[in-house]
Amino acid sequence: MAACTGEQGRGQRAQPRWSPPAGTEPCKLRLYNSLTRSKDVFVPQNGKKVTWYCCGPTVYDASHMGHARSYISFDILRRVLRDYFHLDVFYCMNVTDVDDKIIKRARQNHLFEQYREKRPQAAQLLEDVRAALQPFSAKLSETTDPDKKQMLQRLQQAVTLARDPLEDAVRAGAAGEELEARVQVLLEEAKDVLSEWLDSRLGSEVTDNSIFSKLPKFWEEEFHKDMAALNVLPPDVLTRVSEYVPEIVAFVQKIVDNGYGYVSNGSVYFDTVKFASSEKHTYAKLVPEAVGDQKALQEGEGDLSVSADRLREKRSASDFALWKASKPGEPSWPCPWGKGRPGWHIECSAMAGSLLGSSMDIHGGGFDLRFPHHDNELAQSEAYFENDCWVRYFLHTGHLTIAGCKMSKSLKNFVTIKDALQRHSARQLRLAFLLHSWRDTLDYSSNTMECALQYERFMSEFFLNVKDILRAPRDLTGQFEKWEDEEVELNRNFYDRKAAVHEALCDSVDTRSALEEMRALVGQCNLYVAARKAARRRPNRALLEGVALYLTRMLKIFGAIEEDSALGFPVGGHGTGQNLEATVMPYLQVLSEFREGVRKIAREKRVPEILQLSDALRDDVLPELGVRLEDHEGLPTVVKLVDRDTLLKEREERKQVEEEKRRRKEEAARRKQGQEAARLARMKVPPCEMFLSDSDKYSKFDENGLPTHDADGNELSKGQAKKLRKLFEAQEKLHKEYLQMAQNGSLQ
Structure with a gap:
């Protein structure tokens, strides 16, 4: 609290004393740093400028949701740092276009297409498939990983199912279109098996370097299209391995000169033992417990680079290739050690070092890149720069699973980004990511997406309702309304929620908590609006607009709203939101008021046909144009611009609900009719006859038909007699009612 006190001496005027208010220190941004495995206060090295390097894709196939997991998450982090914390982020990303996977895939695609173009005859194709299945079957029998084994078994089964009909056709002497169709089916199903077999026989003969550049160029283009479709910001600078070979060669040479690299049989390896034994260096800072993990190290070296000869070239099994001597069938570049190509890890160090210098603020990548890729990057970069701080903060995004199962391209268990965008919008996918921590495992499943869809609907309805409130006519002075206790309370909650969102973002950009606070704020606004309407009082426009603008701003920062939307989600797709609304809403408002007037007259004059036309306009016509009318008894009709597909889906769901109601009603009517028929049949029976058919229960009856003895003669x-007498009297009453109905002619 501020203190203002004063003393008054004799003949002197009191001098006020003032002290500043005592406040709490604002929270600071902390990021989870994989180097320390803790949340560290984020302090850029150069004021507000942030240098950030992100490991990009290896472009040899379609981008999948695993890529989306990393690049949407980093896009969210980048936007928050830039637009919320107002840091100047310089974002650099690489594209790996020279790699063992790319070389192998490019060769195999080339050889398979050559094979297909030769149009092999059925007999030749069957012979080749049999030959290709032999090494494939050996590989299958040697595989111990259960997931990989299952994938290979499925592939083998698919080839067998396609091969058998072709063999039958050949034996039967089939020809023409029927035979050709079966040939094409087998070619397609056996593509992977044949490609592997062709590569093992002919791969070394592929010498045209353009073959190895065509594949990554195509898939890089597709990757950029996918990122744009996901509303992921492009990097400030993008680097490609193929364009940085001279810098990579120079980088490797300096590591050798500094004593941490050695040449062996035309390749250059990093000396991990010498580096780790140096007093000023540490090897495997990120995952020290993984040192010596030969499986991980071999995966890091690449499929084409693991062999007994290559292992013998190393001083230590933990050493890794900086530069690889090219074998026949691989692209190559000249260098001091003979023709070769870059190792996988060195590319990031050389490219990042060229652009960001000896130390960067942030390095990002997927969780699975920590070892050996990022640990090797750190080692070789610090060996090059002779420092111990190449990266200040390492950020790693969590894994992605598919409906609870491990996502793996090699296991063919993945969903492409294009496929995902066929099912859900980019905003919905982003909301799914925002509702989870960027560093936790995210399960891409129907449940995950349903949570995102519900969140989007909830926020969308709030924005539409606020827009409707803001469209109500009001003079200039009317925008400033007296605040009652409800407004004061809502405003207090508004600022509390904003503070909670800020704390969440300071806590390693916890978007999940931030979105939940935003959801809670909307819930409080909805309760406020409902209470105002119940009291027949108008909600405060300025306060609700302030909340809606804040939420819009936050969703823009998260990349969930495109830049051209002034308030809420844009309507009609990207680039059309506010302009479309501003253009058509006056006409829709006039139409709504005209319809309301017609409905009023129709109700008063009792003209149901006009009411039916009004309902058809609301339910059938306007949804096709992306317009929702909401009729509220005693209140003006609410007009909302909504995405057309959403409205059509709502209409279909509403029809399904109505159809289910109709079905239940008919079922209830049938049950009631059956019950009435059964009751009527029961009423027809005279009481003296009702027990006579129960001969399995009773053996003797009195003159009225009441049982006196059980089936055994007892x-x-x-x-028992009293209970049966009650049943008899009840039936007597029912039968009299039946006779009366028959006499009156009321039986149907």
Whole structure:
């Protein structure tokens, strides 16, 4: 609290004393740093400028949701740092276009297409498939990983199912289109098996370097299209391995000169033992417990680079290739050690070092890149720069699973980004990511997406309702309304929620908590609006607009709203939101008021046909144009511009609900009719006959038809006789009612 006090001496004017208010220190941005495995206060090295390097894709196939996991998450982090914390982020990303996977895939695609173009005859194709299945079957029998084994078994089964019909056709002497169709089916199903077999026989003969550049160029283009479709910001600078070979060669040479690299049989390796034994260096800072993990190290070296000869070239099994001597069938570049190509890890160090210098603020990548890729990057970069701080903050995004199962391209268990965008919008996918921590495992499943869809609907309805409130006519002075207790309370909650969102973002950009606070704020606004309407009082426009603008700003920062939307989600797709609304809403408002007037007259004059036309306009016509009318008894009709597909889906769901209601109603009517028929049949029976058919229960009856003895001839007890007498009297009453109905002619 501020203190203002004063003393008054004799003949002197009191001098006020003032002290500043005592406040709490604002929270600071902390990021989870994989180097320390803790949340560290984020302090850029150069004021507000942030240098950030992100490991990009290896472009040899379609981008999948695993890529989306990393690049949407980093896009969110980048936007928050830039637009919320107002840091000047310089974002650099690489594209790996020279790699063992690319070389192998390019060769195999080339050889398979050559094979297909030769149009092999059925007999030749069958012979080749049999030959290709032999090494494939050996590989299958040697595989111990259960997931990989299952994938290979499925592939083998698919080839067998396609091969058998072709063999039958050949034996039967089939020809023409029927035979050709079966040939094409087998070619397609056996593509992977044949490609592997062709590569093992002919791969070394592929010498045209353009073959190895065509594949990554195509898939890089597709990757950029996918990122744009996901509303992921492009990097400030993008680097490609193929364009940085001279810098990579120079980088490797300096590591050798500094004593941490050695040449062996035309390749250059990093000396991990010498580096780790140096007093000023540490190897495997990120995952020290993984040192010596030969499986991980071999995966890092690449499929084409793991062999007994290559292992013998190393001083230590943990050493990794900086530069690889090219074998026949691989692209190559000249260098001091003979023709070769870059190792996988060195590319990032050389490219990042060229652009960001000896130390960067942030390095990002997927969780699975920590070892050996990023640990090797750190080692070789610090060996080059002779420092111990190449990266200040390492950020790693969590894994992505598909409906609870491990996502793996090699296991053919993945969903492409294009396929995902066929099912859900880019905003919905982003909301799914925002509702999870960027560093936790995210399960891409129907449940995950349903949570995102519900969040989007909830926020969308709030924005539409606020827009409707803001469209109500009001003079200039009317925009400033007296605040009652409800407005004061809502405003207090508004600022509390904003503070909670800020704390969440300071806590390693916890978007999940931030979105939940935003959801809670909307819930409070909805309760406020409902209470105002119940009291027949108008909600405060300025306060609700302030909340809606804040939420819009936050969703823009998260990349969930495109830049051209002034308030809420844009309507009609990207680039059309506010302009479309501003253009058509006056006409829709006039139409709504005209319809309301017609409905009023139709109700007063009792003209149901006009009411039916009004309902058809609301339910059938306007949804096709992306317009929702909401009729509220005693209140003006609410007009909302909504995405057309959403409205059509709502209409279909509404029809399904109505159809289910109709079905239940008909079922209830049938049950009631059956019950009435059964009751009527029961009423028809005279009481003297009702027990006579129960011969399996009773053996003797009195003159009125009441049982006196059970089936074994024993006389009924008084209790049993009394119970049967009650049933008899009830039936007597029912039968009299039936006779009366028959006399009156009321039976149907």
